[in-house]
Amino acid sequence: MNVALFALGGTISVSGGPGHDGLVPRLTGADITAAVPGVTELGVKLDVRDTQAVPSANLTFAEMLDVVAAASTAVRNGAIGAVVTQGTDTLEETAFLADLVWPHEEPLVFTGAMRNPTLAGADGPANVLAAVRVAASDHGRSLGALVVLNDEIHAARWVRKAHSTSTATFASPNAGPLGQVVEGRVRVLAMPRRHEPLPSPAGRLAERPDAARVALHVVALDDDGALLRAVADTCDGLVVAGFGVGHVPSALAPELGALAEHMPVVLTSRTGSGSVLRNTYGAVGSERDLLRRGLVNGGLLDPYKARVLLRLLLASGAGREEISAAFARHG
Structure with missing residues (x-):
């Protein structure tokens, strides 16, 4: 052996x-x-x-x-x-x-x-x-x-x-x-259910290290979204680490919705444990509002793991529906 x-x-x-x-x-x-x-x-x-x-x-x-x-x-x-x-x-x-x-x-x-x-x-x-x-x-x-x-x-x-x-x-x-x-x-003592393995884009990433660049934005108190405005020109995807169950300041909601029209934007929690919600809060910048604007629910994945999954999917050529389905499985 x-x-x-x-x-x-x-x-x-x-x-x-x-x-x-x-x-x-x-x-x-x-x-x-x-x-x-x-x-x-x-x-x-x-x-x-x-x-x-x-x-x-x-x-x-x-x-x-x-x-x-x-x-x-x-x-x-x-x-x-x-x-x-x-x-x-x-x-x-x-x-x-x-x-x-x-x-x-x-x-x-x-x-x-x-x-x-x-x-x-x-x-x-x-x-x-x-x-x-x-x-x-x-x-x-x-x-x-x-x-x-x-x-x-x-x-x-x-x-x-x-x-x-x-x-x-x-x-x-x-x-x-x-x-x-x-x-x-x-x-x-516990046996988690395995998921089907995803394809490895190792060759593409070796040839183009900048392929499928994914930004990570951690939302903070009084965040005006200025740092988000460069994402559309430099990245292929974005992970947002929101407050609590997946909230951002209301001023960021339109910015994130506009980005979600052009690239996958995944919503996660910056807390490090617990899930992003779906249907509890309804104010502008809440999880319901952001999901209506096209953001992908990251579920239980923390921001760092969500970025790994999103970059792997983008580098493998996954489309929007495949990305949403993958986060529904893994999150």
Whole structure:
């Protein structure tokens, strides 16, 4: 049995003390796995590959889709699962992107670290060990892409990074973790329904990195909408992170309605949990008003995940009806 492990950059891969330029990636995938106590006793051979050794803030859609494609090839060639180690800054987005296109029953598990190897209590080794356990377990099958840190198993579609420094940073506010790793056992307590995978536009995005540019606008107190006026000329879609259940200042409603006539505009909540409503409030700028103006309801998706889904759909050539249907399924 073998598990493919793809080592990217991030906190889990840095070494040496901080200098004038701060910590930088230095550890290879082999270095990372060599520091994991107990991994050789799992009875699983690790096929370790190094790729995209950069901070996760520098990762692109095309690069991550290439990593997913490589993991998919490894599974087709006999791997029982795959693990991706990367920085945690964008992990909630990259894991969701992977989940949207992952076609296999075999697990695709994302992990990382909050404390680098130079610190007491570095959490990278424990996270890698738990991730490999999940990737190699029958209990991890048919769950899509997963995020495993702090001995918790989260669905990529629900997980969020909720704290800037805590080792317990990853949480799933709307659903909770799917399970845990306890005394070396993978315990899955919830089985979310899988969606059909979407086509991967990796080739198009590699050729044209600016393809399907999607803006994200976070609505704030006394927002006059001035920043929205450049969106029509520079972007192919927009995600709006509205107040509460999906509200914006009334002055923004006509601006958003006009944009929705020319591009998909997805309405989400900036709160980080809970759903955008449909039929409760009726004032100008409320969710009912905005949906009447043509905005797409983002449902339970937070703004960052909504942007990932919208860009993936646009890069794949999806039309307005397909986009609305996809958000109805995933949101």
